[in-house]
Amino acid sequence: MLSKLFVLSQYVTPQLMVSRFAGRLADHDSNPALKNRVIKWFIGRYGVNMSEAAESDPTAYPSFNAFFTRALKPGLRPIAEDEKTLVSPVDGAISQLGQVSNDRVFQAKGQSFSLTELLGGDPQWANTFADGEFSTIYLSPKDYHRIHMPLAGTLREMVYIPGKLFSVNPVTAENVPNLFARNERVACIFDTEAGPMALVLVGAMIVGSVETVWSGVVAPGNGEVTTTRYEGDEARAFAKGEEMGRFRLGSTVVMVMPKGAATWNDDQVAGKTVRMGEPFGTLA
DSSP states (O other): HHHHHHHHHHHSSSHHOOOOOOOHHHHHSOHHHHHHEEEEEEEEHOOOOOOGBBBGGGGEEEHHEEEEEEEEOOSSOOOOOOEEEESSSSSSSEEEEOOBBBTTTEETTTTEHHHHHTTTHHHHHHHHHHOOOOEEEEOOTTOOEEEOOOEEEEEEEEEOOBBOOOOHHHHHHHHHHHGGGGOEEEEEEEETTTEEEEEEEEEEETTOOEEETTEEEESOOSOOOEEEEGGGGGGGOOOOOEEEEEEESSEEEEEEEEETTTEEEEEETTEEOOTTTEEEEEOO
């Protein structure tokens, strides 16, 4: 009953207004005492492991968002080096993974979403990833919230897609149809040795913004689908494990590979906790 009420409340909550307001507060730095109290409460409430942070003193962060997007200690997440190994892009828990089927991506318990819609409606990309492999990874509030490259790649295209801001936790995933293809998101397409790779950064309730290392804050956007293509010197190359973006308050990453390009490791299953840099799959 409580779960149903939680989901129903999201339909009537002014999602964008609440989330944008929370984002502005999270960036606010004019009241250090309040900021420190909120950060300390958050650490206790969600069990954040500050011993992993490059800066372990919660009061040293100038804002809540600076704390939330904190860096890890150097070397704490070693990157699997084998050239055929694809690594986890984030710390989080696997929501679902498997194969795209008839343009549908499995979400949870009878729910699915459209791959075409997830990527912004471009049939070219939908065809590229048809029958491919997907993995959806949920980042909880306690997790490290920077996103890294699963394998080396060159940036080709970024698509900002406006949308709702439902929560993306397991309860909502089980009850809101088409969840990840209706929330605000940023789809990033890279060329890799295994073919195109999509990393889709999905916004959520209370997510202040989504940003990439090449363009800064992308979401919130202007309310229209916006496609940016990168060529020549703008087509930035990334090494495996290099940071490509971050969530300023948490959410979900959907990773998609073309059919036959990669297989997920047998030990990667729904519900499993993963760490950035660990082996996740094998390239064909």
